[in-house]
Amino acid sequence: MADPIEESAAAQATAVAQEDPNKLTNAKVLARLQELFGADTFTDVEEPYGLLTATTTRERIHEIVQTLAGEEELKMHFLTTMCGVHFPEDEGKELSMVYHLHSLVNNVRLRLKIFFPIADPVVPTLTDIYATANWMEREAYDFYGIIFQGHPNLIRILNVEDMDYHPMRREYPLEDGTREDKTDLFFGR
Amino acid sequence: MAVNDTLDGTHKIVEEARDQHFGLNVPMLNDFSQELTTLNLGPTHPATHGIFQNILQMDGERIVSGVPTIGYIHRAFEKIAERRPFYQITPLTDRMNYCSSPINNMGWHMTVEKLLGVTVPKRAQYMRVIMMELARIADHLVCNGILGVDTGAFTGFLYVFEERENIYEIYEEVCGSRLTTNMGRVGGMERDFSPVAIQKLRTWLKRFPDVMREFEKLFNRNRIFMDRTIDVGGITAEKALNYGFTGPNLRATGVDYDVRAMNPYSSYEDFDFEIPVGTKGDTYDRYLVRNAEIWQSLRIIEQALENLPEGPFHADAPHYYLPPKQAVYKNMEALIYHFKIIMGEIDAPVGEVYHSVEGGNGELGFYLISDGGRTPYRLHFRRPCFIYYQAYPEMVVGQSLSDAILTLSSMNVIAGELDA
Numbered sequence: 099m100a101d102p103i104e105e106s107a108a109a110q111a112t113a114v115a116q117e118d119p120n121k122l123t124n125a126k127v128l129a130r131l132q133e134l135f136g137a138d139t140f141t142d143v144e145e146p147y148g149l150l151t152a153t154t155t156r157e158r159i160h161e162i163v164q165t166l167a168g169e170e171e172l173k174m175h176f177l178t179t180m181c182g183v184h185f186p187e188d189e190g191k192e193l194s195m196v197y198h199l200h201s202l203v204n205n206v207r208l209r210l211k212i213f214f215p216i217a218d219p220v221v222p223t224l225t226d227i228y229a230t231a232n233w234m235e236r237e238a239y240d241f242y243g244i245i246f247q248g249h250p251n252l253i254r255i256l257n258v259e260d261m262d263y264h265p266m267r268r269e270y271p272l273e274d275g276t277r278e279d280k281t282d283l284f285f286g287r
Numbered sequence: 288m289a290v291n292d293t294l295d296g297t298h299k300i301v302e303e304a305r306d307q308h309f310g311l312n313v314p315m316l317n318d319f320s321q322e323l324t325t326l327n328l329g330p331t332h333p334a335t336h337g338i339f340q341n342i343l344q345m346d347g348e349r350i351v352s353g354v355p356t357i358g359y360i361h362r363a364f365e366k367i368a369e370r371r372p373f374y375q376i377t378p379l380t381d382r383m384n385y386c387s388s389p390i391n392n393m394g395w396h397m398t399v400e401k402l403l404g405v406t407v408p409k410r411a412q413y414m415r416v417i418m419m420e421l422a423r424i425a426d427h428l429v430c431n432g433i434l435g436v437d438t439g440a441f442t443g444f445l446y447v448f449e450e451r452e453n454i455y456e457i458y459e460e461v462c463g464s465r466l467t468t469n470m471g472r473v474g475g476m477e478r479d480f481s482p483v484a485i486q487k488l489r490t491w492l493k494r495f496p497d498v499m500r501e502f503e504k505l506f507n508r509n510r511i512f513m514d515r516t517i518d519v520g521g522i523t524a525e526k527a528l529n530y531g532f533t534g535p536n537l538r539a540t541g542v543d544y545d546v547r548a549m550n551p552y553s554s555y556e557d558f559d560f561e562i563p564v565g566t567k568g569d570t571y572d573r574y575l576v577r578n579a580e581i582w583q584s585l586r587i588i589e590q591a592l593e594n595l596p597e598g599p600f601h602a603d604a605p606h607y608y609l610p611p612k613q614a615v616y617k618n619m620e621a622l623i624y625h626f627k628i629i630m631g632e633i634d635a636p637v638g639e640v641y642h643s644v645e646g647g648n649g650e651l652g653f654y655l656i657s658d659g660g661r662t663p664y665r666l667h668f669r670r671p672c673f674i675y676y677q678a679y680p681e682m683v684v685g686q687s688l689s690d691a692i693l694t695l696s697s698m699n700v701i702a703g704e705l706d707a
Contacts, residue, residue, distance in 0.1 A: 147401055147640045176528060178643075179652055179674070181667035196654070198641060198669075202528075202544050209641070230531030233677045241365070256358035256706060265366060272370045 122172065122204040124150040130172055131208075135162055142211075151209040159197070159212050160222040166199060166208075167227050174208055176200040177228040180235070182242035184216075184268050192216035193242060197224075223249040241266035323351060326688070330359050334692045336433060337702030341679070341691075348687045353680035357673075361706040368666040372631050373399045373473055374609075376666070381467035383670060384704040386429050387422035387647035388468040389458070394644035397552055398653040399473045402640045405604045409596040411475035412554040416591045417488070418461060418470060419553070419644075420584040424495075425454045426647030427535070427577040427584075430699040434574055435506060437696045438515045443505045450498050453491050460484035474608035475601025485592075492589060499585075503578060513571065520682045520694025521569035530678040533671050534649025536698055539576045540568030546645040557594075558587045570697040577699075606633050631661030648672055648699055672704040 124145055131140060131152070139162070140152040154162060166174040178198040186192055191213030199208045214221060223246040224231035235246045236255040243264035246252055257265065329340035338359040344351040364379045371379070380391035393415050400407060407415075428451050432444035455465040461484050462470040462477070471477060480488075506512045522532070524540040537544055545562045547555045563579030565572030601608050609628055610621035627633050637659040643652035652669030675698065683691040 146638050149641055151639070177531060178650065179654065179667065179669040181654060181665075183656065183665050196667075198652070198654070202542070202549075205549050207641070228531070229526075229529045230674055230677065233673065237673075254358075256361040258358075265363065268369075272366055 122201070122206050124148075124206070127172060127206055127208060128152070131162075134165060134169070149207050149209055151211065153211045153213065156195075156212045156214050156221045159195075159210065160224065160227075162210065163197065163199070163224055164227050172206070173201045173203040174199045174206075176202050177224070177230055177234075178207070180224075180231065180238065182238040182244050182266070184242060184266065185213075186216075186268050188213070190215050193219050193244060195221060195238065195244065219243055220245045220247055222247050225249055240264070243267070322346065328688075328691075330356075334437060334695070335700075336696060337700060337705070339676075339700070339702055339705060343688070343691070345688065350683050350686055350688065350691055353683055353691075355676065355679060357676070357705050359706065360702055364707045365666055365668065368663055370662055372661045373635070373663070374628070376663070377472075378467065378469050380668075381469055382703050383668065383707060384426070384647055384651070384672070384701045385466060386699075386701055387426035388466065389418045389422040389470045390426075390644060390646050391651065392468060392470045393419055393553070394642065394646070394651050395653055396471055396473050397644065398640060398642040398655055399607075399635075400602075401642050402636060402638060402655060402657055403473070403604070403607055404636070405474055405602045405607060407475050407553075407602050408599050409554065410598045411471075411600050411602070413591045413595050414476050414480060414600060415471065415553045416555065416558070417588050417595075418458070420588045420591075421454050421457060423584050423645075423647055424581050425451045426699070427581050430647075430696070431502075431506075431574055431577050434516075434570070434693065434696045435512070437692050438512055440505065440509075440512065443502050446505075447498065447502050450491075450495055453487075453494075457484060457487050457491060460487055472601065472608060474604045475599075477601075477609075479600045488588075488592065492585070492592070496585065499578075499581060506574070507578070515690075516571040516574060516693060516697070517569060518567070519570045519686065519690045520697065521567050521572075522678060522682055523568065526678070526681075527568060527675075531674040532649065532678070533675070534646065535576045535580060536568075536573060536675055537649065538562065539565035539572035541566055546643050546650050550643070552642070552644060555587075558590045560584075560587050570693050573697045633661065634659050635661070643669065646671060648701065648704065649675065668707055670704045670707055672700050673707070676700050676705055 127150055128143060135158065139154055139158055142153040144151045166172060176199065178200045180195060180197045183194040183196060184192060185194065193216050194211055194213045197210040199210065212221065221244060223235060225235065226248065233255060235249055236252060238244045239246060239252055240254040240257050241264060253259065254261065263270065324345045326343045326345050327340065328343055329335045330338050340356040342354045342356065362382070368376050368379060377392050377395055380395045381388040383391050428447045432447045435443040458468050458470070459465050460481060462468050522540060524542050527537050527540045528542065533544065541564050543562045543564050548562055560583045563576050563583065565576050605624045607628065610624055614621035615625045635657050637657060639656045641652060641654045643650045649671030650669065651671060654667040654669065655663050656665040658664040679695065679698065683694055686694070
């Protein structure tokens, strides 16, 4: 039996040599996205750890996801997950929704972000495109108070219904602030 | 007359209390004009195998509509994770899908390794593969065994549960614990496989195929089992994809999406295995796919154990990987690193990373945003159960109650993963 480490290195080398020229790369995905939706739709385009990430606006997000769901070149037909994020320091764009789309055929992922003010946390729902968005959006509403316009049943999902705040927002500390026996003065942040 | 008044009064109270509590607008009254009955399946029903509720509207034995309520064991893991250093988040992941904790643990470790840019040596990767596939087998055994129990056959469940017990003994030998394993560390495993662990693993590998064959013999062509499961709780591939299904439930519909093959992690590209798929996506297909996956997992374990490379069992990453305790007492550098890691003086890179592994139930994803501190800025778990359980009402409408129970157990909804 040959050394598996060497073997796999050799396998990788052949894989690189035989790279399919038609393989969908992030650059091609981005070019196609800009062709479909205009070059100025996407800002802050990055590739952290190989995953194409782009920021867009809440006005465009529904249209983008809907078009991609029926689009036949990229085949981004799978909504992997979505989640809210809270950045209290960013004036005017405190809240964010992050969408992960996946093309199961081409094996390319796409991360889309939108930012919007916490005073007006209204974004369009994706439930009319993906049935799976239903509970994900309820979760984001539950945790961050993001209102999904058009959602059929926007109520809390994991927390109790009579909770009157959105606990994942960063102003709510995890531990009781009045406790004196657990000081984080020297270590931790 | 008096009885009817009391009944009406009771119904009204129940309805009001419910509306107040859940804010739902489903009719709660037992509407005798339509002869529909409201049935509470759960939260603590023995057949749900977990704490979640389904409020079913029944027309006789048929289900007209269902409203799932979840969150009974929500433990705010995403919030807690924002206050925990990376290595303290591993125990949180244990408690998500507690039927296959090692997969969750290692998925999380690989996420952090991706963020930190740590490369894990081959031996550690193979060790991880062995443990993850054992976990997958244990997970599938529980699911299929319990499916048998729900059809009325207790024998198979008891028989394979012994093998799950043996898998847990291997866990115990590898990491010291059984159910919530907290196995491995960021950077590799915390210790090498002991000779006893290897020996237990080999004994189990020899013993298990016979058990599995007998289990399959009990169920696969069993007339009663087939009658109970074929065409029960089916879903089409299009619907399944639309609902975000992954894992065995998606593969049972005929879509061959498996993270292990599509985005190989931890050296899965080195192993030869097949992705079993079903055709109809019904309960019987889900059962068969899980069984076939157990055989494939066995193949992977055998290959990994056969070709287990020599070498270190963890990455050379002293900034992130705790030094051995003996060294901490004797060695200056080890003491410094130990202190820095435990006290959170190590800075992580700023960035965001998504990593997914094939969990027992599907694509288990970790979306981590790091602001450079010792804890994640935001950590989101993509929990396959949470995502596919929302299709449950649609899958059971029109079925009888006893079939709905089978659909539920064949989907393998784990309450810990559902609620995080």
